[in-house]
Amino acid sequence: MRKRIISLLIMLILICSICMSVSAVDVPNLTRKGTITVTMHAKKDNKDVIVPGGTLTLYRVGEIHEDDGNYSFIPTGDFVGCGESFEDVQSPELASRLAAYAEKNVNNKGDTKNVSDNGVVTYENQELGLYLLVQYEEASGYNKANPFLVALPNMEDGKYTYEVDASPKVNVKQDSGKKTPPKTTSKLPQTGQLNWPIPLLVVSGMVLFAIGWILCFGRKKSDDET
Template sequence: MTKNIKMFSVAVLIALVICFTPCISVFGFVVPDPDKPTSLSMTLKYSGDDVLYVSGAEITLYKVADCKTTSSAVSYDLTSGYAASGLDLDGKITQSMIDDLVKYTDANSITGITKSTDNNGEVAFDGLESGVYLVSATSLPDGFSSFVPFLYYLPFFDQDTGAWVYDGVAEPKISYYPPVDITVKKVWNDDGKDRPASITVQLENEDGIVDTVVLNSANGWKHEWTNMRADKKWTVKETNVPKGYQVTYSSAGLDFTVTNTAKLIQTGQVQWPVPVMVFAGSFLICAGILIKLPGKKKDEE
């Protein structure tokens, strides 16, 4: 009787352990606790000749998938915002897929959690739900660019310790380009009589039109843009070129010159003398022949 009671007590204890410890299955497979809060801390810095910490960068987390668990398995279900994204979390995730996910996020105006880095380039997201997060920079200070977006699983399984890690730490890749200054100058190649009072110039790069300025005599027909990104390909373009002028562009580095040259005016030519001159020429030729013939006959006699 005592033996049966002991066996029953052990069975009850095992049942209680199974019921109140969802992280361990009956088969010994460890699964995470999906209800336990997670966090993600990041440090943004550029390690070149000098270490530069990125202060004031806006980092945004977008929850892409929810973490689901059973007694023996972990799965991730796309959230409603990303259900139509076509992302397959069960397959291999490439950087191009993540870049497409960023475009999908922007195109569908999906909102996330945004925080800014401090003076040490650090930012922390606490109290996060378990799941998969897209990490992207929505704003970077001047000079910093090329933040590489990435996916982060919270929690994630640490192969070395054999445990689930609920507090993640990341150091995203980032590039730094010292800001540059860009100048544009207007040069006129004309007599000044038909010159307009002003012209408009656009500053452009591969992303499109960045700024539009008006050049005139008040600003010396020139303009300077300061603290511009050095990793962009900059060009200038004059809009609505004045009638009667031809525009050409030249540059020395990021110093652009826009030259407007007045076109030569072609005056009309009087056409009526042409037929008269042709007729007169033909008449003179015929007259010359007629005059020469009698002389030729006389010589033959």
């Protein structure tokens, strides 16, 4: 009898443990909306700096799909025909392909905002889903950020958060190394010959010619007298 009671207690403990484990799994609240905050930053002079300026465009590319308690994203809206699978939403290649699709087929219908002086863009009151962010206009002195995806809500430490932060990194533009050519003038460059001896040579030639002419004329006159 005692063994049966102990067995029943063990079974009850196991059942309670299973129920607690199941109840600990968080599920997204599909009635809620969320916020996506993006902070642009870069590595400059070995320091992490905020990058203000430029724009950022937000596209809602996927909606939440529930299948027997499992949640995933499927294409939605203008992206239904993209032909992409959203199994790996952290894939940079997937983000790049979706950005190319958006540029060709969506006609810039995204929500475009300017990056603030603090390097921040905030999209509030957004429906839950998978979002694509694309930078079409870069900040001065920096390259464009690569397209990236943000899930809303996002799973953090086993819990869904509806206030999602993203921090894409951009690169500083490199100097092309081309130097600006010096300003030219209308004067032609010298070839190494100086001009100042020319008048002196002309005068010297005339003097020598005169001396020679005088000598020649004097000798002729002397011959005539003899």
